[in-house]
Amino acid sequence: MLIRAELPSDEDAIHELTATAFAPMPYSNGSEAPIIRALRSSGDLTLSLVAEEDGVVIGHVAFSRVTIDGVHGGWFGLGPISVQPERQRQGIGKALISEGLKRLKERGAAGCALIGNPEVYRGSGFESDGLLAYGDLDRRYVQRIVFSGPSPRGVLKFADAFEAGADQPGS
Numbered sequence: 353m354l355i356r357a358e359l360p361s362d363e364d365a366i367h368e369l370t371a372t373a374f375a376p377m378p379y380s381n382g383s384e385a386p387i388i389r390a391l392r393s394s395g396d397l398t399l400s401l402v403a404e405e406d407g408v409v410i411g412h413v414a415f416s417r418v419t420i421d422g423v424h425g426g427w428f429g430l431g432p433i434s435v436q437p438e439r440q441r442q443g444i445g446k447a448l449i450s451e452g453l454k455r456l457k458e459r460g461a462a463g464c465a466l467i468g469n470p471e472v473y474r475g476s477g478f479e480s481d482g483l484l485a486y487g488d489l490d491r492r493y494v495q496r497i498v499f500s501g502p503s504p505r506g507v508l509k510f511a512d513a514f515e516a517g518a519d520q521p522g523s
């Protein structure tokens with residue numbers, strides 16, 4: 353398996369993979385695949401990595417700029433992340449996250465935040481200390497990993513393309 357930055361020729365495969373992976377998830381409104389396209393269009397897709405095997409995209413993760421209480425401060429958001437359903441729970445998601453965090457650090461990022469199931473991200477170093485909020489979501493789902501500086505406190509906001517897309521059921 354190769355983990356590499358997305359190429360323009362991967363865009364449709366990423367869309368299909370994301371739609372397929374999220375389709376069975378009760379927390380999905382189908383917005384995740386369109387969000388990736390929207391982030392790409394608005395120039396907010398900071399980092400987009402694919403896991404490729406035998407020329408097929410079997411995993412993908414996106415990272416984009418976030419703000420905390422309106423300040424970017426070198427923070428990025430992880431997501432959406434998807435692994436082909438029949439290849440889940442084999443370490444592919446973790447490998448994508450690990451490579452993404454490494455590349456963010458190399459760019460001098462201060463940290464990375466995400467909204468998701470703590471069981472999936474704890475092993476990659478994410479945790480919630482209750483200081484980050486995302487709307488009125490239970491703060492246990494708002495997790496972060498700090499690379500440098502203090503633990504951030506405040507309201508997490510993703511790029512406009514992400515936030516606008518998250519409210520709109522996609523296809």
Ligand SMILES: CC(C)(COP(=O)(O)OP(=O)(O)OC[C@H]1O[C@@H](n2cnc3c(N)ncnc32)[C@H](O)[C@@H]1OP(=O)(O)O)[C@@H](O)C(=O)NCCC(=O)NCCS
Nearest residue numbers: 373433434435440441442443444445446468469471472475
């Ligand atoms: C979430 C997802 C990307 C994880 O990718 P993956 O390749 O299956 O994950 P990995 O095998 O690398 O496992 C990473 C960790 O998550 C845990 N995990 C994976 N799937 C899990 C699940 N459904 N429930 C609880 N824990 C899970 C693993 O046990 C592992 O924990 P560890 O680091 O403590 O060992 C993948 O399951 C997926 O595409 N899901 C559908 C889309 C989705 O829900 N995306 C995330 C929304 S928050």
